Amino acid sequence: MLEFVDSAAQAVSRITDGATVLIGGFGNAGQPMELIDALMDSGATGLTVVNNNAGQADAGLALLIKERRVAKIICSFPRQSDSWHFDEAYRAGEIELELVPQGNLAERMRAAGAGIGGFFSPTGYGTQLAEGKEVREIDGRHYVLESPIRGDFALIKAYAADPAGNLVYRKTARNFGPVMATAAAHTIVQVDEVLEESLNPEHVVTPGIYVDTVVGIPTESGVKEREERAALAAGQPKPCLATKTAAELAAEK
Amino acid sequence: MSEFRSTDAPLTQDELAQVIAEDIQPGSFVNLGIGQPTTVSNYLSPEKKVTLHTENGMLGFGPQATGDQIDGDLINAGKIPVTELPGASYFHHADSFAMMRGGHLDVCVLGAYQVSAQGDLANWSTGKPGAIPAVGGAMDLAIGAKDTYVMMDLFTKKGDVKLLPECTFPLTGVGCVSRIYSDRAVLLLDSSGIVKVRELHGITLEELREAHPEVTFETVGA
Incomplete structure (x- = not known):
């Protein structure tokens, strides 16, 4: 049953020790920072986390890892210039890592959501990351059997939700x-x-059937969105719109 | 297929980017890898109507954002703030990689540690013991586009060859590279393992063969 709650703490209150939590975001874009902070405050531990990265700097997922709340991480790109908390936990043998190519990571979750029991992917064939996995040749191309990744919970950031839980x-x-x-x-x-x-039904990206708990939290995204709408209302182009391509800019230099 | 050509000096990075940009067909959908391959966009003229893909979920991004254009929700795969061009679109990660894996992208340009004569690519790990691994989208990109081009120096800074009969570093993809664009040579690869030489810059065919005794070279049109 869809619920709208008033705080991030309420939103994550169901998450228990040992849960598998899918956490959205690529770098800081789309990272549900306030939900992760609330998960930290909730004390839940022994978590398996699925994210593209393994935390940046001293915020969000990086802090969960620093406090050793994450027993296992499934991700594509843990090593970054500012992933020091993951690096330390990994070197100390205090976090398990399952490294998955980014597209396989996305598709394995897509499969879970779509009720697919597994799929053959060409990505990773002939590499270390396919070792021990079933390989099949189909129409002259080699594929590797990949399994779905299911979460007990997903923590994501969207821009807006309507009363039916539809998201953009x-x-x-x-x-x-x-x-x-x-x-x-x-x-x-x-x-x-x-x-x-x-929302206009034609514009819905995630239909409400997939959404269980919604909490409104203002972030910088809202500030930028309002700036953009104000510009458009004043008949100006969106601030993020490029007026020149990279080649035109390079030619001017 | 153009004819064999040679010049006396190695290509600068900008000249190399320009050579690649000239080879990208008008109307193509292209993914430029992080780092040096990004510079190819400086030479893709607007008249060519090439659309750039970034695997975190966008087609039609423009140059790096500056000043008021910067928006934390609008970044490329290198996590650098970028801009929208008219006609841009956004989509989720599974769609983005399906687009790639499904053969809808025309060209992907990537960097490389090593490439084999049959087009195997090694660009994600040097296999150093104790190093923390990170693959990102490298394996998906390597096999995803209709054509995968590598942009690299022909030799390492220490002077080691990067084109080998077999890669010694962990593989990113098997038989996926169709062309190497390097400072000293433009090379065409296929499953035969015979490397076709399209361009030489500051190196002769004899010197190329001497440096790579285990690789077979032929000039294009030969």
Whole structure:
């Protein structure tokens, strides 16, 4: 049953020790920072986390890892210039890592959400990351059997939710959100705007059937969105719109 | 297929980017890898109507954002703020990689540690013991586009060859690279393992063969 709650703490209160949690975001875009902070405060531990990365700097997922709340991480790109908390936990042998190519990571969650028991992917064939996995040649091409990744919970950030729990996202902050929403038993969403009116059904990206808990939390995304709308209302182009291509800019230099 | 050509000096990075840009067909959908391959976009003229894909979920991004254009929700795969061009679209990660894996992208340009004569690619790990692994979208990109081009120096800074009969570093993809664009040579690869030489810059065919005694080279049109 869809619920709208008042705080991030309420939104994550169901998450228990040992849960598998899918956390959206690519870098900081679409990362549900306030939900992750609330998960930290909840004390839940022994978590398996699925995210593209393994935390940046001293915020969000990086802090969960620093406090050793994450027993296992499934991700594509843990090593970054500012992933020091993951690096330390990994070197100390205090976190398990399952490294998955980014597209396989997304597709394995898509499969879980779509009720697919496994799929043959060409990505990773002939590499270390396919070792021990079933390989099949289909129409002259080699594929590797990949399994679904299901979550007990998904924590994602969308831009707005309507009363039916339908979601829209903002720019590249969409990234893993729509896929994770389908792959978890219980999907928790933070949005900048909780709408009183229904979204245009043609514009819905994640239908409400995939959404369980919604909490409204204002972030920088809302600030940028309002700036953009104000510009458009004043008959000006969106601030993020390029007036020149890279080649035109390079030619001017 | 153009004819064999050679010049006396190695290509600069900008000249190399320009050579690649000239080979990208008008109307193509292209993914440029993080780092050096990004510079190819500086030479893709607007008249060519090439659309750039970034695997975190966007087609039609423009140059790096500056000043008021910067929006934390609008970044490329290198996590750098970028801009929208008219006609841009956003989509989720599974769609983005399906687009790639499904053969809808025309060209992907990637960097490389090593490439084999049959087009195997090694660009995600040097296999150093104790190093923390990270693959990102490298394996998906390597096999995803209709054509995968590698942009690299022909030799390492230490002077080691990067084109080998077999890669010694962990593989990113098997038989996936169709062309190497390097400072000293433009090379065409296929499953035969015979490397076709399209361009040489500051190196002769004899010197190329001497440096790579285990690789067979033929000039294009030969």
